[in-house]
Amino acid sequence: MLYNKAWRAIAYQLLAMTLVIGTGVYVVLNLQDALAARNIATGFGFLLQPAGFAIGETLLPFNSTDAFWRAYAVGITNTLFVSALAIVGATVVGVAVAFMRLSRNPLLSGVGRAYVEGFRNTPQLVQVIFWYALVTRLPHPRNPFVPVEGVLVSNRGLYLPAPAEQGAWFWALIAACLGLLLALAYLRHGERRRHETGRVRRLWPGMVLLVLVPPLLAWWLVGAPTAWVRPELQGFRVVGGFVFSPEFIALFLGLSLYIAAFIAEIVRAGLNAVSQGQREAARALGLKAWQIQRLVVVPQALRVIVPPATAQYVSLVKNSSLGVAIGYPELFNVNNTILTLSGHVLEAIAIMMAVYLSISLAVSAMMNAYNRSVQVQER
Amino acid sequence: MAEASLRMAPRPPGAVSALRERLFGSRRQGLLTVVAGFALAWVAWQLVRWAVLDAVGPGGTSQACAAASGACWAIVGEKWRLILFGTYPLEEQWRAMLASGLMLAGAALSGIPRLWSARLAAFWAVLLGLVLVLMAGGVAGLPEVGTNAWGGLPLTLILFCCTVTTGLPLAILLALGRRSDMPVVRAICVTLIEVIRGVPLIAVLFMASLIIPLFLPTDLTVDKLLRAQIGMTLFFGAYAAEVVRGGLQAIGTGQYDAADALGLGYWSKMRLVVLPQALTHVLPALMNDILRAFKNTTFVSIVGLFDILGATKTAIADPNWIKYAPEAYIFILVVFLLFCTAMSAYGQWLERRLEHADKL
Incomplete structure (x- = not known):
């Protein structure tokens, strides 16, 4: 049985598993001691508590009373x-x-x-x-x-x-992203048509329109701030x-x-x-x-x-x-x-x-x- | 007559005319050359003015630097000892120098393909043991120097050498484990490799320095340097494991079958047949990882060790010199550039050698 490959594989894996689990248990036991000794709290509840520190540079609004x-x-x-x-x-x-x-x-x-x-x-x-x-x-x-x-x-x-007025420009930016996606879809559609029909049509005027019009429209709709x-x-x-x-x-x-x-x-x-x-x-x-x-x-x-x-x-x-x-x-x-x-x-x-x-x-x-x-x- | 016709034969274009053709071959090329040439000359002139003509040399003072409009190399003259050797005691500095020299010599010897054998591992074990004893002291009349006083180039080299010598065996084991038939072994190796490769090196180092103390009995403390070293080894091992795996995959099944037919067991098969071929195959890629390991030693400065970067940060904390930090960083950038260019040239040489061997 010692020389059987399959048995040996099982024995090796049992050994590996025992080692991993043993290390895990040893580590967790030590961890509990360490946490108790250093008074370190556990649990994810702290995420809701106020942070109590400020961050110099933020894209999202943040102050020290936030969680x-x-x-x-x-x-x-x-x-x-x-x-x-x-x-x-x-x-x-x-x-x-x-x-x-x-x-x-x-x-x-x-x-x-x-x-x-x-x-x-x-x-x-x-x-x-x-x-x-x-x-x-x-x-x-x-x-x-x-x-x-x-x-x-x-x-x-x-x-x-x-x-x-940054809010207005935000909407224009969103519209620009949308326009870009539309233009790419138009390009794919046009290329598929070309493959199917074999006729070559100019695609770039439509693409330019699709990229330019949505942001301009959005900008105009929110009051055209300059x-x-x-x-x-x-x-x-x-x-x-x-x-x-x-x-x-x-x-x-x-x-x-x-x-x-x-x-x-x-x-x-x-x-x-x-x-x-x-x-x-x-x-x-x-x-x-x-x-x-x-x-x-x-x-x-x-x-x-x-x-x-x-x-x-x-x-x-x-x-x-x-x-x-x-x-x-x-x-x-x-x-x-x-x-x-x-x-x-x-x-x-x-x-x-x-x-x-x-x-x-x-x-x-x-x-x-x-x-x-x-x-x-x-x- | 024959002589004359030989003389008449068209000569191959010389180097000068080939260069002229590439620089001024067409009107566009010529214009490009003139514009780029002027831009380059202007940049070069500004650099020379800043770095040489208007600069204060390494022998200068900080007062002279404040008056000059160019670079202040005086900071290098003033602080080179701190930058290169950290806070290692001055009267013991020869030990740090000797240790660095030993490691550099060892690295150079390891680059000679004829010396590649299993004995290289034993050689490095002895060499690094010697280096560590030399640095730490406490034996043979050498005064003891704690690892917290180690710094600068010797520390960078120790971290680098230990990372490669302990990380490579780890990488080979992880790569073999990932290709193993045993699902448990495979799962352990895959998890370890992917988790380490998915997070930044600083996170690995940080974990090693923060978590290892928590995972061990409270009365057992592990040296800060050793903790950082464990993090470096794991990170290098996980990346190099994927390179080694690539090499293992490139070995045809015929090699395995032949080794089986000879009656070799798993470890003999790997050691004698598979690994020598797989490792040779991925040497250039492995060299890239080794080069990156050298650059990555600087990360330990973030967890509070005084490698060459950490020592430089200490050096420029001096209020008299803090303004000249860029010059100090340029100095260590040049030091790294020298080491890394040598390594990368060696890697390219290995690659050419391998291509040549493939053609034979």
Whole structure:
């Protein structure tokens, strides 16, 4: 029986299970002692109690009498906000650097290469802290740098003009998102019609209309507000307008510029993976240069690009937790404060891990769905 | 005559004319070159002015820096000892230097493919044991130095070397477990890998430093450095496990069948047949993870250790020098750039070597 493979497998698994359960019991017993000794409370009831601390930078309204769960909501929205903007930034910079590296011009390809090597071969955390130190070197708000009228750059942040009635612009933004979705649906529908009927119709006028009309209509419906508030110096502080804090700017730069170096390499590899024959064949069919890119090169390159790029975006979202090093109130940072103030160490860590896990899994799931839609359809 | 015709043969384009063709081949290329050239020259000139012409050298003072409009390298001259060696006692600094040298030499030796064997593991166990004894002291007349005084480059290197040497075996075990036929073992490995890969490294380090004390008997304390090391090892192990799994999947079933036919047991089959091929296959990818582990050592500064970044933060806390923090960070960015560029060049060399081996 000792030499029977199946029996041995069962014995190994029993052993593994015993080890895991044994460690679990040992840990829980110790945990109970530790919690009792340190007077640490347990349970999730604390989420409804007032937080008792303020958060410097919030997208949702928050003050110290609000409950702990609202503090989590603020941290999560900040994490999502900085990550979303940084993903856009990383993609734009990454694609630009990839095209520079692919350029035949040695000056451009040299700059692209230097960018990739420099940003990839230094730690992201040092980059974030370096940007933060650099932002604090900017001029004092009393004597700000003004690149364009109404924009103030100082060591207290980047101040931009903001619309006076933000509610109206919110509806316009929602309408713009809707219009974009409609335009994409129209494009798909048009392409399907082309496949069915073989007739080529111009799609772009309809798409432009669909993108432009809904936000304009929404803006007009809420009373067509045109007033803008410019940031102005009053005494020692700047009042009015929209502000990006130094912490936000440093974290945004640290996240987007670092990941851009990896995105650039992924995009370059993806474009290189499309064989020259594909381009030649497309030219032989009489496609124009931009049609070759849009219809032949990009769809094939995307299949190579999307999976590794997804991994980079997930890594970007997780590393937004580096905000803790410079004091940007994202989830990890807020969680630290909550953990210290409430004393609910285990619950706080469990909530934080659950949120990061679900964000990672959600981004992966979205990208996997997209990936399926661009996969080769074998006939 | 023959000689003449040879001389007449068209010469292949030389390097200079090829370069001219790429720079000024067409009107568009030429314009691009001129515009980009001017922009680059301007940026380079500004950088040279800031970093060299208007700068205060490492021998300067903070007063000189306040008067100058360029960079203040005086902070590096003033604080390099603190940045590179932390608060390790000055008269014992040779030990920290020797430990760093030993680890660097060990890492360089480990890069030579001819030396790759199971004996490398034993070599690192001895080397790291020696390094830890050298750093901690308390034997052979060396004064004791607590881990809270360890800092700077030696600490960064210790964390890095320990992460790789303990994380790789963990990664191999996790990868084998994930591909095991036994559902319980597989479930344990999958959960561990996916949970660790789903959360940020800081969260793992934080958990290790906060939760481990809660999970152990109250009278048992674990050193802060060791707790951080456990977190680093788990994180590296989980990522590297997925790389190793990729290598295991690339091995054809014929190899397994052949090993079975020879009558090898599971561990001999893995050790002698499967793993050597799988690991060779994923070496470049593994090198990427190792490079990332090196950059990730900086995260321990957030849980209160004084690695090279943590030590730099202490150095710039000095009110006389706090204004010149960017220069201090540029200094450690350059240090990291040197190490990481060397590692990445080595990784590319490995990749080319592997491609060459595949073609044979």
